[in-house]
Amino acid sequence: MQVPTPEEIRDKRCELKLTQADIAEKSGLSQSMIARIESGTVDPRVSTLKKIIDVLNQEEISVITARDMMHSPVISVSADETLTATVAIMEKNGISQLPVIEGGVAIGCISESAIVNALDEGRIQKMHAHNVSDFMEDAFPTIPPSTPIETVIHLLHSHHAVLIAEKGKVAGVITKHDLIGMITK
Structure with missing residues (x-):
């Protein structure tokens, strides 16, 4: 499994029309943590990254319609x-x-x-x-x-x-x- 870059996380979030606050709320993380991960100023733990990826994956499924x-x-x-x-x-x-x-x-x-x-x-x-x-x-x-x-x-x-x-x-x-x-x- 390839670990997404900060840019890929930000791009996917924007593609899904989500704010950093949306991701924070759904993942149980702080908005500032999401911002720092997306800017590349922090190297997140695998468990933190997994929470973000899980939210993005779930939101991606939610935008699929009939x-x-x-x-x-x-x-x-x-x-x-x-x-x-x-x-x-x-x-x-x-x-x-x-x-x-x-x-x-x-x-x-x-x-x-x-x-x-x-x-x-x-x-x-x-x-x-x-x-x-x-x-x-x-x-x-x-x-x-x-x-x-x-x-x-x-x-x-x-x-x-x-x-x-x-x-x-x-x-x-x-x-x-x-x-x-x-x-x-």
């Missing part, structure tokens, strides 16, 4: 799409669930799990004879683009995906896989 993470355009199906065509879309795109959208508004979702459960229960005899509406589940939660990523993470604990709506129409999607990708960046 808009920053969303994928667009959203791959979706309509309620009257056949299961055969829906499964083909899932296979082609390597996804396991799709939002069901009518007129730009989410009305439900269809997932591999719902299709497999219906097969297992004997409710599907021939795929081409059924439409998405026959096995549609509740829609994914829909949020505005300005929603903090922490809220998205919370929603993804109990949903496969989260839809982002602008002006009442679905504009993007975030999945659990997208969050995992965020870790590796």
